[in-house]
Each structure stands twice: as structure tokens, then as C-alpha cells.
Amino acid sequence: MIVAIANQKGGVGKTTTAINLAAALALRGKPTLLIDLDPQANSTLSFLDMQQVEQSVYDAIADPHLPLETVIIPSSLPNLSVAPSRIALAKLEAKLVGELDAHFRLKDKIEPLRKTYPQIVIDCPPTLGLLTVNALVAATHLLIPIQSSYFALEGTDDLLETIEKVRARPNPALRILGVVITMHDKRTALARDIRAQIQKVFGGKVFKTVITKSVRLEESPAYKESIFTFAPNSTGALEYYKLSEEVLGRV
Ligand SMILES: Nc1ncnc2c1ncn2[C@@H]1O[C@H](COP(=O)(O)OP(=O)(O)O)[C@@H](O)[C@H]1O
Ligand SMILES: [Mg+2]
Numbered sequence: 001m002i003v004a005i006a007n008q009k010g011g012v013g014k015t016t017t018a019i020n021l022a023a024a025l026a027l028r029g030k031p032t033l034l035i036d037l038d039p040q041a042n043s044t045l046s047f048l049d050m051q052q053v054e055q056s057v058y059d060a061i062a063d064p065h066l067p068l069e070t071v072i073i074p075s076s077l078p079n080l081s082v083a084p085s086r087i088a089l090a091k092l093e094a095k096l097v098g099e100l101d102a103h104f105r106l107k108d109k110i111e112p113l114r115k116t117y118p119q120i121v122i123d124c125p126p127t128l129g130l131l132t133v134n135a136l137v138a139a140t141h142l143l144i145p146i147q148s149s150y151f152a153l154e155g156t157d158d159l160l161e162t163i164e165k166v167r168a169r170p171n172p173a174l175r176i177l178g179v180v181i182t183m184h185d186k187r188t189a190l191a192r193d194i195r196a197q198i199q200k201v202f203g204g205k206v207f208k209t210v211i212t213k214s215v216r217l218e219e220s221p222a223y224k225e226s227i228f229t230f231a232p233n234s235t236g237a238l239e240y241y242k243l244s245e246e247v248l249g250r251v
Helices: 014-027 042-047 057-062 087-096 102-113 130-138 156-168 189-205 215-223 235-250
Strands: 002-005 032-036 080-083 119-123 141-147 175-182
Touching: 002 014, 002 130, 014 032, 014 042, 014 080, 014 119, 014 141, 014 175, 014 215, 014 235, 032 042, 032 102, 042 080, 042 215, 057 087, 057 102, 087 130, 102 119, 102 130, 130 156, 141 156, 175 189, 175 235, 215 235
Parallel strands: 002 119, 002 141, 032 080, 032 119, 141 175
Antiparallel strands: none
């Protein structure tokens, strides 16, 4: 299973979902790889210090002769490794202009690692550009985090259109695994309305598990920890563990 976490909107919970879903999957015992495709490197920084990062996913994608394996660094959590990002990733689009295999670079780099890492999670940048397309071409499944907010569904048409384009040619097998509602506040009527709206658009694709707003989830990356070691008894830990259960049930 290769799950891309994508939504071209920023700040909707992609990275929080990527790091904690990857950690939950690792906790369940199988080797898990978290690939950070966002030049902002937030996923990377949630587990590693930048000093540890000598080469990044950028180097592996840009250089046909550099295996992805070379840039992977184990995290402090058992079974979890990270393919780190660096700001250089922002240059990738320009670098690959005119390359015929530009959309397939990540897929080709992941292929030799699928046995080593039966579970792969890809954190995407907040765009529908070449990096996100590389993730969608490489992925078996797509998970869409949608923030519980007034503008929650704005932009989902563009995302769905991109998915259809990827499915039409480079990756017909790509499946939408589900939509997860993030930063939900059960107490407000607005949040309940928004949840109903999301449900209306995505129906059974919406995960039963909803991620509520939680300060603990916001804090854990600053301590280089997932929610499971930072606050194992928090609602965030419980919810992301339940989400991992649902994810495994659907693949
Ligand atoms: N469930 C949550 N509760 C509270 N804060 C959250 C939650 N999920 C994400 N955040 C915070 O919201 C901000 C954006 O989340 P992030 O995961 O970085 O989104 P994205 O990767 O889509 O830009 C971050 O500061 C993050 O810590
Ligand atoms: Mg992010």
C-alpha cells in the first residue's frame, strides 16, 4: 500500500495526518516509510533534525542514478523511516521540464523498495503541481484530509479533476481510499453542518473516524515525536490509531 495524502489547500492537516498515520501503521508492526514531498519539510522536521539530512528526496528524483534508499533515514520510532525533504524540492519542477518521464520519477524510485516497506505514506505539498502528480502516479491509494471549516469543500473539484486525469493514463489503478475530516470541533453547529456537507459530497468515502481539534496534535512535531509517544492517551492518539484501523480495513 502506497498512500498519498493530498489536498492542494494548505493547512488542512495533510502533514499531521501523514506523520501520525505513518506512526500508527509502524506501531502495528510493519516497516513503514514516510516520504516527504513538501519543500517545506514539515514531515521531515517532525521526526528528524535538518543536520541529519544530507540528501533528500529531491536528490533521488533529480538524479537517475541515486537510489531512494540512499536518502532514507530511520526515525526514533521502531519500524518508521523517513525519506526527507529539503527546500531544494521546490526547484524540481524547473529541473524536470522537458523530461519525458517527469511524472514517473517517484514511482520508479519507490518500486525497488516496495518489499522492504510494505506500507508507504507520502505527504504532498499544497499544490496540484508536478510533485503531487508524482505522488498520485506512484500511489495505490489517495487519502484526502478536509479541514472542518466554512470553506472546506472549496477546491475539491480541482483535486478530483487531477485525480481523474491521473487515472485516465498514468495510474488507472489509483483508488480514493477516503476522506478524513480534520480539526473538527464537535461543540459547534457549524462544524456539524460542514460534516454533513462533506458527507453529502463524498458519501461512504468519508472515514467514520473524525480528527478533532487538539493542542497535543499541534505540539508533538516540535518535540520530534508522533502523537503516540508524545501524548499516547490523548484523543488525537486514539483518533489517529482508529484511522489507521479504518485505512487497513479499506486497502
Ligand atoms: N487536529 C488538529 N488539531 C489542532 N491543530 C491541528 C490539527 N491538525 C493539524 N493542526 C495544525 O494545523 C496546522 C496545519 O496543519 P498541517 O498538518 O501542517 O496541514 P498541511 O500539511 O495540510 O498544510 C499545523 O499548525 C498543525 O499543527
Ligand atoms: Mg504540510
